[in-house]
Amino acid sequence: MKIAKTVKEMRGAVRAARSAGKSLGLVPTMGALHEGHLSLVRAAKAACDAVAVSIFVNPLQFGPQEDLAKYPRDLAGDSKRLEREGVDFLFAPSVEEMYPASSATYVEVEGLSTRLCGRSRPGHFRGVATVVAKLFHIVEADQAFFGQKDAAQVAVLRRMVQDLNFPVEIVVCPILREPDGLAMSSRNAYLNPQERKSALLLYRSLTEVERRFAQGERNPADLIAVGKSVLAREPAVRLDYFSIVDPDTLTPVVKLAGTTLVAVAAFVGSTRLIDNALLVP
DSSP: OEEEEEEHHHHHHHHHHHTTTEEEEEEEEEEEHHHHHHHHHHHHHHSSSEEEEEOOOOGSOOOOSTTTSSEEEEEEEHHHHHHHTSEEHHHHHHHHHOOOOOOOOOOOOTTGGGHHHHHTTTHHHHHHHHHHHHHHHHHHOOOOEEEGGHHHHHHHHHHHHHHHSSSSSEEEEEOOOOOTBBOOOOGGGGOOHHHHHHHHHHHHHHHHHHHHHHHHOOOHHHHHHHHHHHTTTOEEEEEEEEEOTTTTTTOBBOOOOOOOEEEEEEEEEEEEEEEEEOOOO
């Protein structure tokens, strides 16, 4: 596995693969890799001749009071995991490499960037769009792989790719869950045993909405009330949002006519977690 720390090194490494006629897949991450990340790597390996993974804790997507300083980092361990998976290229740049002091350009997808997580985390999706746009330019992958758990991020990036004519296909892979249903997340490491138990309510709120939907309920307001009632059972869970939206525009739906996204974000203790499910008629 080739490890690149600079933009120049990474461009040179992937250029050689492209010159050999290989298709290239990219898995952007912030490290602290778990099986959810590795499932994206495996999907990329199945679809592409060569796979690049980026590990970069992106300061632009963290707010002033968020967990940038304590976000879990384990580059040595992550490198070993990726090597075992047969990854070809690892791009692990410094903040200074990605954002030189002279940087003055950002990417913002208007409208979508202020919905769901963007509403409660101002500037978050601007940070996501900016760093992913840079990664797309640096790596020039044919396909980029993301998890369904980050459904709002996926919607923002799809619109960015469409509007800016990036020659890359966004591939979305299923949420990977722990045996008890908790969506895998690097932030799960913050949870103490009691919080870990309380965090299961996010998944249970979604499954209860899915159950009511399967029984024929089609009123979004009633389904949202069902989800919120599950979360209200645990005082340690503080709701950020529970929404039913169009998966492409992230706008609330008033009628469940097509595939819709049920998205939840909540604080368990001081840890903010997200989860979602798709309702398909």
